Amino acid sequence: MRVIATVEELRTALSVTARAVSVAAREAVPAAARDAAPAAAREGRRGTGLVPTMGYLHDGHTSLVRRARQDCDLLVVSLFVNPTQFGPGEDFASYPRDLPRDLELLEREGVDVAFAPPPDGLYPPGADTVVRPGRVAEPLEGAHRPGHFEGVATVVTMLLSAVQPRVAYFGEKDWQQLQVVRRVVRDLLLPVEVVGLPVVREADGLALSSRNVRLSTEDRRHALCVPRAIEAAREAFAAGESDPAVLERAMARALAREPAVETDYAVVADAETLQPQLRATAASRALVAARVGGVRLIDNAPLAEASDTPAPGR
Ligand code: AMP
Numbered sequence: 583m584r585v586i587a588t589v590e591e592l593r594t595a596l597s598v599t600a601r602a603v604s605v606a607a608r609e610a611v612p613a614a615a616r617d618a619a620p621a622a623a624r625e626g627r628r629g630t631g632l633v634p635t636m637g638y639l640h641d642g643h644t645s646l647v648r649r650a651r652q653d654c655d656l657l658v659v660s661l662f663v664n665p666t667q668f669g670p671g672e673d674f675a676s677y678p679r680d681l682p683r684d685l686e687l688l689e690r691e692g693v694d695v696a697f698a699p700p701p702d703g704l705y706p707p708g709a710d711t712v713v714r715p716g717r718v719a720e721p722l723e724g725a726h727r728p729g730h731f732e733g734v735a736t737v738v739t740m741l742l743s744a745v746q747p748r749v750a751y752f753g754e755k756d757w758q759q760l761q762v763v764r765r766v767v768r769d770l771l772l773p774v775e776v777v778g779l780p781v782v783r784e785a786d787g788l789a790l791s792s793r794n795v796r797l798s799t800e801d802r803r804h805a806l807c808v809p810r811a812i813e814a815a816r817e818a819f820a821a822g823e824s825d826p827a828v829l830e831r832a833m834a835r836a837l838a839r840e841p842a843v844e845t846d847y848a849v850v851a852d853a854e855t856l857q858p859q860l861r862a863t864a865a866s867r868a869l870v871a872a873r874v875g876g877v878r879l880i881d882n883a884p885l886a887e888a889s890d891t892p893a894p895g896r
Contacts, residue, residue: 583685583688583689583693583694583695583696584599584694584695584696585685585696585698586695586696586697586698587697587698587699587700587703588699588703589699589704589744592658592695592697592744592745593744595695596630596656596658596695596745596746599656599694599695628653628654628655628748629654629655629656629747629748629749630654630655630656630657630658630745630746630747630748630749631650631651631653631654631656631657631658631747631748631749631750631751632650632658632659632660632741632742632745632747632749632750632751632774633646633647633650633657633658633659633660633750633751634659634660634662634737634738634741634750634752635659635660635661635662636661636662636663636664636677636792637661637662637663637679637680637681637684637698637792638677638678638679638680638684638792638795639661639683639684639687639688639792640782640790640791640792640794641782641790642753642755642781642782642789642790642791643753644687644691645753645779645780645782646751646752646753646779647659647688647691647693647751648691649751649777649779650749650751651691651692651693653749653777654747654748654749656694656695657692657693657694657695658693658694658695658696658697658745658747659688659693659695659696659697660696660697660698660741660745661681661684661696661697661698662697662698662699662704662737662741663677663679663701664704664733664734664737665701665733666705666712666729666732666733666736666737667729667730667731667732667733667734667737668730668733669727669728669729669730672727673793673878676796677792677793678792678793678795678796681698684696684698685698697741697744697745704737704740705740711736712732712733712735712736713732713735713736713739713766713770714732714735715731715732715735715762715765715766716765716769717855718758718761718762718765718854718855718856719731719732719735719758719762721758721851721856721857722758722847722849722851722856722869722871723758723759723871723880724758725847726846726847726871731758731759731762734759734762734763735762735763735766738750738763738766739766739770739772742767742772742774746773747774748774748775749774749775749776749777750763750774750775750776750777751777751779752776752777752778752779753778753779753780753781753782754778754779754780754781754882755781755782755789755790755791755880755881755882756880757853757867757869757882758856758869760776760778761853761854761855761856763776764776764778781881781882781883781894783809783894786806787806787809787810787813787894788802788805788806788808788809789808789809789879789880789881789894791879791880793877793878793879794877794879796875796876796877797874797875797877798875800842800875801842801874801875801877804840804842804843804874804875805843805872805874805877805879806840807836807837807839807840807843807872808837808843808870808872808879808881809881809894810836810839810894811832811833811834811836811837811848811868811870812833812868812870812881812882812883812894813836813894814832814833814835814836815829815830815832815833815850815868815885816868816883816885816886816894817832818832819862819864819885819886820886824861824862824863825861825862826849826850826851826858826859826860826861826862826866829850829862829868829885830848830849830850833848833849833850833868833870834848837870837872840874842874842875843872843873843874844872844873844874845870845871845872846871846872846873846878847869847870847871848868848869848870848872849868849869850862850866850867850868850869850885851866851867851869852866852867853865853866853867853884856869862885863885864884864885864886864888865884865885865888866884866885867882867883867884867885868882868883868884868885869881869882870882881894
């Protein structure tokens with residue numbers, strides 16, 4: 583695995599490594615299969631995959647890395663705590679970091695390139711351009727963290743531009759972020775496929791997050807009301823309730839059982855636009871953001887599963 587800290591180094595490494603990988607892959611494909619396959623496959627190219635992260639990796643990140651490793655010839659994982667997506671008074675300084683441990687993990691997972699720029703090493707000096715996502719970025723996280731999605735959209739666009747992957751992988755854990763990224767890619771005609779992958783949870787239902795390490799044992803227990811609130815909405819929906827206000831009351835009740843937990847929002851919304859709906863459907867999303875012991879947690883799930891993804895709170 584190559585560990586790279588600057589965009590210039592990244593560009594050189596990617597062109598050299600991509601050529602090497604493409605030659606190796608081409609040689610591995612028997613001539614007959616090569617001739618019968620579509621152009622990209624014929625050249626043995628499954629392309630470059632990108633997994634953007636802020637580091638302090640856990641099994642949620644690993645699930646993205648493993649899927650990307652299966653799909654792509656050349657796998658780049660970025661590790662960068664992006665200052666522009668943190669507001670004043672948020673936890674940029676205290677965000678957990680452990681680069682040596684992350685690099686060991688990525689090496690074990692067979693990642694080709696770890697792109698880990700230093701804090702001031704990604705944005706060119708004096709950078710003064712931002713990507714401002716539209717309406718999908720306004721409610722929920724957008725309302726509680728002004729400027730957050732502008733920072734996310736800008737850094738993701740920069741990473742896509744620097745790496746030029748065929749596919750980029752994101753977790754459904756940050757559901758609104760995933761919708762924002764999809765929208766930016768669509769609206770700006772960025773030549774990349776966005777893949778979203780399910781939330782990875784602890785056995786007791788808590789969604790994995792780098793920030794969980796900052797929860798005290800007691801707060802870790804209190805935090806379980808977050809997946810329970812989502813489960814309460816899902817249970818009410820399964821019992822026939824489709825009025826979003828009633829579902830949201832069920833969520834609020836579950837959260838109120840833990841007075842140590844302060845709710846930012848607990849809503850049922852359209853999965854793509856994040857807007858309120860008159861009637862909830864199976865695809866509607868239950869989303870929660872709450873704070874406990876100075877740690878902000880977010881979580882979400884569909885009201886009913888299309889697949890057999892494990893449910894929260896189980
Ligand atoms: P982060 O390092 O928190 O910015 O996350 C990097 C990527 O990993 C994002 O696309 C997240 O949505 C995804 N991710 C974080 N936690 C989880 C989780 N528990 N399950 C699945 N994906 C996750």
